[in-house]
Amino acid sequence: MVRWALLLASVAALTLGAPPGVGAQSRTWTVTAGGITPDGAVWSNAFYPRVLDITVGDTVQWRFEGFHNVAFAGGGALPPLVVMEGRSAYMNPQVAFPVGPQVYDGSGYRNSGMPPEDPKGWSQFRYALRFTKPGVYTYSCIVHGPAMSGTIRVHPQGTELSQTPGAALERGRREQQATIAAGMRAMAGLRPTVSGRTVRVSLLGDAQRGYSLMRYTRAPLVVRRGTTVTWEMRDPFEIHTVTFAGGESVPPFVLPQPQSGGPPKLLLNPKVVVPTGQRAHQPGYVNSGILAPVGAPGVHTYSLRFDRAGTYTYWCPIHAALGMKGTIVVR
Numbered sequence: 001m002v003r004w005a006l007l008l009a010s011v012a013a014l015t016l017g018a019p020p021g022v023g024a025q026s027r028t029w030t031v032t033a034g035g036i037t038p039d040g041a042v043w044s045n046a047f048y049p050r051v052l053d054i055t056v057g058d059t060v061q062w063r064f065e066g067f068h069n070v071a072f073a074g075g076g077a078l079p080p081l082v083v084m085e086g087r088s089a090y091m092n093p094q095v096a097f098p099v100g101p102q103v104y105d106g107s108g109y110r111n112s113g114m115p116p117e118d119p120k121g122w123s124q125f126r127y128a129l130r131f132t133k134p135g136v137y138t139y140s141c142i143v144h145g146p147a148m149s150g151t152i153r154v155h156p157q158g159t160e161l162s163q164t165p166g167a168a169l170e171r172g173r174r175e176q177q178a179t180i181a182a183g184m185r186a187m188a189g190l191r192p193t194v195s196g197r198t199v200r201v202s203l204l205g206d207a208q209r210g211y212s213l214m215r216y217t218r219a220p221l222v223v224r225r226g227t228t229v230t231w232e233m234r235d236p237f238e239i240h241t242v243t244f245a246g247g248e249s250v251p252p253f254v255l256p257q258p259q260s261g262g263p264p265k266l267l268l269n270p271k272v273v274v275p276t277g278q279r280a281h282q283p284g285y286v287n288s289g290i291l292a293p294v295g296a297p298g299v300h301t302y303s304l305r306f307d308r309a310g311t312y313t314y315w316c317p318i319h320a321a322l323g324m325k326g327t328i329v330v331r
C-alpha cells in the first residue's frame with residue numbers, strides 16, 4: 001500500500017506540471033488537511049482554511065498532516081470507506097486510491113487517495129485540483145466522515161478576492177492552532193469517571209471544534225479487583241478498538257494483498273475488526289472489535305471486568321503509530 005500510494009502520488013505530481021489553458025494569472029492555494037501535536041495525542045480532523053475563496057482557473061493544493069483523503073462527490077453520493085466481500089472487509093479502492101482527472105467543474109467524483117500508512121510519509125503526500133467553473137463546492141475526508149468537510153468557493157475570473165494565497169494559508173494556520181489548542185485543553189481535563197466498581201473511559205472528540213484525542217487516559221488507570229471498565233465512544237470522527245495483545249505484537253489494522261496488474265487489495269485485519277467476546281480480562285488476546293464514531297451505526301461501548309491483580313497494557317491497533325495505548329493497574 002505504501003509503495004503504491006507513493007507511486008500514484010508522484011504520477012499525480014507529474015500530471016500537475018502544466019495543465020492546459022491556464023494563464024499566468026491563475027494562482028495556487030494551499031489547504032492543510034488535519035494537524036497533530038508532536039506526541040500524536042491530539043489530532044485535528046478539519047481542513048484549513050475551512051472555507052477558501054478562489055477564482056476560475058486557480059488550483060488548490062492539499063497538504064496532509066494526518067491520515068486523510070480529499071473527496072468531491074461531483075453531484076453523486078460519496079462512496080463508503082469499507083466494502084464487504086463475503087465476510088471480509090476491505091478498504092474501498094475508490095477511497096484508498098486516486099480517482100478522476102485533477103480538474104473539477106462540479107461534476108464527477110474526484111479523490112486524492114490515501115497517504116501512505118506510515119506517519120513519516122504523510123507530509124510528502126499532496127493532492128491538487130484546478131477549478132474550471134464558478135460554484136460552491138464542499139468536499140469531505142471519507143476516512144473521518146461527513147463531520148470532516150471543507151468548502152471551496154470558486155468565483156468568476158477577474159473577481160477581486162479579499163485574501164492572497166499567503167494570507168489564506170496564514171488564516172488556515174490560525175484555525176488549525178485554535179483546534180489543536182482546544183484539543184489540548186480537553187486532553188488536560190481527560191479523566192475517567194469512577195462510581196463504585198465501575199469506571200468509564202471516554203474516547204473524546206469534538207465535531208464543532210474539529211479535534212479527536214488519541215489517548216484513553218492520561219495516566220495509568222488504577223482499579224480494584226472486580227472493577228468493570230467501560231470504554232465509551234464520544235468521538236464523531238474516529239474508530240478505535242481496545243486490544244490486549246496478550247504477549248503477541250499489536251496486530252496491523254490493514255493487511256495489503258498484492259494483486260497482479262493493479263494496486264493491492266486492503267483487507268481489514270479480522271483480528272482487529274472482530275470482537276473476541278470475553279466479559280472478563282484474561283491472559284491472551286482480548287479485543288473489543290471496532291468501536292464506531294458517535295452518530296455512525298455500529299458498536300459504541302465496550303466493557304471488561306478485571307478480576308486478577310496485575311498491570312495490563314492495551315492498544316488501539318488503528319492508531320498504534322500515534323502512541324494510542326493505555327495501561328490498567330489492578331490491585
Ligand SMILES: [Cu+2]
Binds near residue numbers: 240241316318324
Ligand atoms: Cu484508535
